[in-house]
Amino acid sequence: MxxxxxxxxxxxxxxxxxxxxxxxxxxxxxxxxxxxxxxxxxxxxxxxxxxxxxxxNPTLISALKEQADKIWHLSNLYTNEPALCLAKKLVQKTFADKVFFCSSGAEANEAALKLARRYAYNFFGSQKNIIISFKRSFHGRTLFTVNVGGKKKYSKGFGPAPIGIIHAEFNNINSVRKLINNYTCAVIIEPIQGEGGINVAKHYFLEEVHYLCKKYNALLIFDEVQCGMGRIGKLFTYMHYNIKPDIITLAKSIGCGFPLAAMLTTNNIGKVFSLGVHGSTYGGNPLACAVGNTAFDIISSxxxxxxxxxxxxxxxxxxxxxxxxxxxxxxxxxxxxxxxxxxxxxxxxxxxxxxxxxxxxxxxxxxxxxxxxxxxxxxxxxxxxxxxxxxxxxxxxxxxxxxx
CATH class of the missing domain: 3.90.1150.10 (Aspartate Aminotransferase, domain 1)
Incomplete structure (x- = not known):
């Protein structure tokens, strides 16, 4: 019983x-x-x-059932059709050239931050490693991403924190100007802070952050885990601001309830992630990407x-x-x-x-x-x-x- x-x-x-x-x-x-x-x-x-x-959603259920009758998991020793189709769609609809698939927003942000550090290391040297984030921000629960986030209540009590992370005031460009310099490798920001209180970035603020990143050769990362994928009426939030970041991260709505996330970037930046540098056990899973393909087609309409x-x-x-x-x-x-x-x-x-x-x-x-x-x-x-x-x-x- x-x-x-x-x-x-x-x-x-x-x-x-x-x-x-x-x-x-x-x-x-x-x-x-x-x-x-x-x-x-x-x-x-x-x-x-x-x-x-x-x-x-009946259409998503049909996509999942159809893929479930074919193949569930392979590992990244092989690729698969749903992952390739979804990657192509994401590239065709964005500024990006390359996609990294994973399973959660934290994993996508971890990959983005590692990529930014690696890019700076390869092109400018190990001293360029500072990450600027924002107070009240949230970027995930891993030891790295929880400290990049701007809420102490989530990061305290876990021993030594990763170094090279500082926090500016959201929507305060002078706060960013005081912190950014030639040692900054990346600025990561939620265009709309979710956990922090639904705080919407001002156009002028993001434009100036974008300018400062270019000036100091720092990568601009948009965390669109919560605000991306049609949530604001644009397919991606960077399109609302008409600003092209160097990296965007996606999760949540991209899988519509099936664990799926992605990091998107350009060829020039992505090439520093060479064979074996990073990975994800379930990244590009056929079931997840089958759902993601169908969800993307509907949401992007x-x-x-x-x-x-x-x-x-x-x-x-x-x-x-x-x-x-x-x-x-x-x-x-x-x-x-x-x-x-x-x-x-x-x-x-x-x-x-x-x-x-x-x-x-x-x-x-x-x-x-x-x-x-x-x-x-x-x-x-x-x-x-x-x-x-x-x-x-x-x-x-x-x-x-x-x-x-």
Whole structure:
């Protein structure tokens, strides 16, 4: 007899590094989720900007099933058709010439940072090794990427940190000017900070960062793990700013829930990664790339990309109306379907309380710090799902306001 798992099993058997909701999802379709007891939820979280095409997308399922009948895994002693097809599509749609596949955003960023260090070492010498990142940024959980990230709470307590990492103030070009010099090998930045609070980089700021990188022969890395792949209504965020970085990293939406990530760069930079210098066990996995190919074709369509801005306005108008009635939000920010809602001074650090209350009312939300609510739904969420989700959000805020 099969024993159905319950939430107690999480605390009994899984490391306590997460704090999940007390109900276990078992099925999803579109932007709806059902838990074990049959209750239905509207999903505005999207697996933290992963499920760009919703849950159980029939086209993605077909692609996965078709590939599952062919070949699952080979290792990089061989290549495979899905990986080659996806790499070609990525190159044709971007500034890049070469692609490195891996399995997660942290792995993609680790590869990008190693590539930048190697490039500087080969062309300028070992002394050019400083990496500039930004406060409140997030680039992954490896020992290297967690220290490159700008949140001390994630990096403290793990012993000696990798050297040569400094942090500037986001959207403060003078802060960057004070730090960058001939010893800088790379600047890594999220054009829209996700975990840091949905902070959108100003055009002027990124243009000046780009100029300074060129001036000091430092590589500019755009971490588009969360904001790339159609999330803002452009296929990639660098296109919104009309700035070509030297390297971009992708994950989350590129696999739409199947573990897949990529680092993209030019021939001139990529050539320093010679045979055996770097690798990834599951990089370019046929199953992952089969899903990635199909996801890319859908997300890159004009229909999906043009719909993102329309959906943004629908969300924004609902949030504004709710705030007119309850006066709880300080600011709405973000682009496309990466939306941040900052709480005002009367409700500082109450974001997690609202998340919990929203779940109790049939809505899945995210936070970006304790003071910002984050929405990162499917790019193809229907207007009906948005309307229903916003009814539940209204109810959540009404109850929260009444009790506070």
């Amino acid at each position: 099969n024993i159905i798992p319950n939430i107690k099993d999480f605390y009994n058997y899984i490391l306590p590094i997460y704090s999940p909701q007390n109900k276990i999802p078992v099925k999803g379709y579109g932007s709806k989720i059902w838990v074990q007891d049959g209750s239905e939820y509207i999903d505005f979280a999207g697996g933290i900007a992963v499920n760009a095409l919703g849950h159980s 004009n229909e999906v990309l043009s719909g993102v801005e329309k959906k943004h306005e629908l969300f924004k108008n609902h949030i504004k109306r709710i705030n007119l009635e309850f006066d709880i939000f300080k600011e709405i920010r973000g682009i496309g379907l990466l939306i941040g809602i900052e709480l005002n001074k009367n409700y500082i650090n109450r974001g997690r309380d609202i998340l919990k209350l929203a779940f109790e009312n049939g809505l899945m939300l995210l936070n970006a710090g304790n003071n910002v609510l984050r929405l990162a739904p499917s790019l193809i969420i229907s207007n009906e799902e948005i309307e229903e989700g916003m009814k539940r959000f209204y109810k959540t805020i009404k109850i929260f306001k009444k009790n506070n």
